[in-house]
Amino acid sequence: MRNFWNFLLIGVSNGLVYALVALGIVLIYRSTRVINFALAAMAMFSTYIAASLVDRNAPYFVAFVAAMVFGFLLGAVTERFVMRPVESKSPLNAVIVAIGMLIFLEAMAGVIWGAKLRNFPSYFSLIGLKIGGTRLAISNFDLFIVTVVVVLLLALLVLFRYTKLGLMMRASAFAPEVARLLGVRVGRMLTLGWGLACAAGAVAGLLAAPKVFLFPNNMDAVLIFGFTAAIIGGLDSPVGALVGGLITGVALSFIGGYLGSDLETVGAFVILVVVLMARPEGIFSSISARRV
């Protein structure tokens, strides 16, 4: 029974990281209909920036914020100068451009920082908390993950629900033409959306790195699990991203714990198939009408 609770807690902690990645994917998908595979590389690159700063004796939280800002800029620049020209073409083209960016950024990280695995400081202890006499599978760092993700989600909720900027962003995503007629700079909103999504990705990278270590491909598997989470939740729902992330994280933790960690990836496929057979467009998708 103790195993059960431990797997559950690990699952929630991992799931929140997947949820952040999923959120990055959802934010971009619902405004530009692009699956941004480059998110993994952007998160990794931002994490390397933070690691370089920490190596130069910068405080952890300064490096953390710097990585977020870098992620934001990287996302914004990518949207404006790389994605904008292909966004109007077939969606597949944009996906291939994102994949090209992924390969390019990962290779450049290898050129700049070397392809070797390195540690990433976690600031908070990774050793399990003690309650009574038993040691739990979650640490202070996991509590930090929960706090960061909750704060980020609340911040985004406030932005989208209660600010004019958020309203303009939602308008640009759902009805770009109408929004443009009403004076919203839709292009700028898309750039902003990409920036926010990639900043969320950067945070996911920072939170994942102490556990998966830091190397140019370190976020690839995390991205695929995050993508799985986004799909389970429904690609245009931020709430779905959170729920999908938790489902994916907990399910994979149980599969890894009880059946063996090498079945986690197979498990992700099975979960995806099971959920999609019941809800082909994810749990929180809006119902789409079919028109002739």
Next chain:
Amino acid sequence: MQESMVSAQPEKKETPAVKRQSGMRRVLAQPLLRNLVVGLVALVLFYLLIGHLGQYRIYQLSLVGPYVIALVGLSVLTGQNGQISLGHGALMAIGAWTLTLLQLHTKTPLWMMLIAAALVTMFFGALLGLVAARLRGPYLAGATLALALGLPDITTRYQSVFGGYQGLEVNQPNAPSFLGAAATPTEWLALIEMVCVVVVMVLFANLLRSRVGRNFRAVRDDEIATQVSGISVPRTQVLAFALSAAAAGLAGGLFALVAGNVSPGGFSVVLSISLLAAMVIGGTGTLAGAVWGALIMVYVPEWATTLTQKLNLNQAVSANLALAIYGFLLVAIIMIAPVGIQGLVRVAIFKLKSLRKEPG
């Protein structure tokens, strides 16, 4: 992609004008025979070509073959039927392991092993197709991507059957005596591949001109209108997936033969993603585009590696720089040629033709 509805018009019945033409013309007027003739000519040219190439060049060429076949399958599925797959690397893996296990445990002749690789993968492709028929766009992409990630891990889980991380060795077939005593297994394999490429190309070229091909495109263009016309959309989608998987399985079998071993590392997610990228760059939905895509998959990384090695950097840096060039080129090609290389070729041919017509 859009133009194929036009070319999909049923072939006209033989008109008297066609009958009066000479024998060769009449052969060329029929798509089935024309494709066959073009394929045979390509085969002969290829045979003559490898006589002039060194062993390494032939080996490189034989890497192209499996990719062409896999890309034909993927391109028909995505470009003609509108279903995206990020899992064709996994389907290739099924074909590769089928051939390897048959070779290891039985004495099946080579051609039967290749057909078995295609058929077994076709079966799994049909199963995947049943799932795929319910999913659209990015949801299908995600499900197939998860398969591409998960399948290689099954081979490491059941090491005793699939060989674990090292994988299993594959014996390359010896050249038969009718090629002459000097023929090497590399040359023989290249020839086998070319035959497979021609067979697959001709079969798919004809399939796309048939009713089945028209149904594929109808489903891609408008599912509801297709369903209303009495064509079962899910059945068509499953069929497309199964046929596409058969090509991927054959490609996987050939890939195993060329590589001389099968291991999970050879069929990672990267392979599936590269296939999709190569398909789009070559020209989605076109058979010629599959050839362009396969050539790019093999020769661009090779060229980039040679280029960066000349810079005298350390090994790791130059390898990564080559990869960076590859990534950069992917982005650049999509920006320059949004409809793929075959799209550029078509535009060029069209312009040449209209130039020739103008003076007359």
